[in-house]
Amino acid sequence: METQMAYILECMEAIMAIPSPGGFTESCTAYIEKEFVRMGYSVSRTNKNALMVTIKGVDDEAQKMISGHVDTLGAIVKEIKPNGRLLLAQIGGFSWNSVEGENVLVHRNNGVPITGSLMPIHASIHIDSELVRTMERTDETVEVRLDAVTDNADMTRALGVNVGDFVSFETRYVQCENGFIKSRYLDDKSAVAIILGLCKSIKEKGLTPKYTLHFCISNYEEIGHGVSYIPPKTDTLIAIDIGPVGPRQTSTEFAVSIAAKDSRTPYDYKLRQTLAEVCVQNNIDHHVDVYNRYGSDASIGVLQGFNVNFACIGPGVDSTHHYERTHVKAIENTAKLLWHYAVQD
CATH class of the missing domain: 3.40.630.10 (Zn peptidases)
Structure with missing residues (x-):
């Protein structure tokens, strides 16, 4: 066969x-x-x-x-935060820990996605010390950091980002020589x-x-x-x-x-x-x-x-x-x- x-x-x-x-x-x-x-x-x-x-x-x-x-699995923009970053709602069942630090695409209505990363609100060990390790990852404690010049909600909306935009995570597809395949x-x-x-x-x-x-x-x-x-x-x-x-x-x-x-x-x-x-x-x-x-x-x-x-x-x-x-x-x-x-x- x-x-x-x-x-x-x-x-x-x-x-x-x-x-x-x-x-x-x-x-x-x-x-x-x-x-x-x-x-x-x-x-x-x-x-x-x-x-x-x-x-x-x-x-x-x-x-x-x-x-x-x-x-x-994926996400959707639920809120544009005052700092210009994005609060997400999950699509499907997964843990935020599983995508922490992952690169994302925010799919804007104009058809051109904008890149970003899924980050905890306390990410820097130099700034937040033990809080980085101990903070629970929830809908309220992770956010999308856009790869764009923005530090407020109006600047993010001016980029064409809106509530309801879909968000996808990088899959990182790899086929190993020994036959293993890893990917989201x-x-x-x-x-x-x-x-x-x-x-x-x-x-x-x-x-x-x-x-x-x-x-x-x-x-x-x-x-x-x-x-x-x-x-x-x-x-x-x-x-x-x-x-x-x-x-x-x-x-x-x-x-x-x-x-x-x-x-x-x-x-x-x-x-x-x-x-x-x-x-x-x-x-x-x-x-x-x-x-x-x-x-x-x-x-x-x-x-x-x-x-x-x-x-x-x-x-x-x-x-x-x-x-x-x-x-x-x-x-x-x-x-x-x-x-x-x-x-x-």
Whole structure:
């Protein structure tokens, strides 16, 4: 089986470079849409601008949806402070400590972003001494220091910065020679790249999948309302998302993770067992895991009332919602599982 790893990694790096915090995903969505079209696929959009690509399969009755989300964590300008710096509101769930000192882009209405850095209000050890170490990082104690001449709110507004402007954080994508990949937002742009690679393989080989497949690139998952449309004959929803790696977890950075339960619900037991059996039969490194603080497009979907079997799989990722890391083997094992489950034994 050809996993299109070179293409998957190329796509990962490309889409990591396009900011897409939840609510501000159009540029990245448009790039992905063009990739599908370049392959020769017809692409549609939902009313919420999620992408949909359908490939007719041998079984056109028991249709399957496979989703990945393009939206990432980020922020939005909540207030322009009297000192000209910016108070932010978070998009998605993360700790301010995880982005302290990170470079940011503030996406102004004129389409030209302005750079800055996310800083604690007490940053200099020479000035604030122990307060720098002990101050809790909260919505009120971090701010964006713009790379512009401004020291008051009027000067910042004159730069074209306004309340409601989206803010994205630098991803710092690095692919190491030994196969490790580190970046912000492997959650979930790694999944989008895997979907693109799977579709490229199907098209280039001229294959008909086992089932009619609907691929969905959702754009509001981090906020909690990602997949919101299921085609009528769909009986299964599989979300590709990250498998958190850490103490008391089974997931590793080298394997595909199969979720048994997240913070919202157990996943469909029979489907989970089927996916694990596909891994066993095809020598795919995998682990079943339970996630404490986690949700996916699949669990969100069934909570909306979708009448589908549902599962969540994905590459094991270390330090999730921080500066994340995985390995090409985890990406490849996820792609292999999807291939053998949905396309070809």
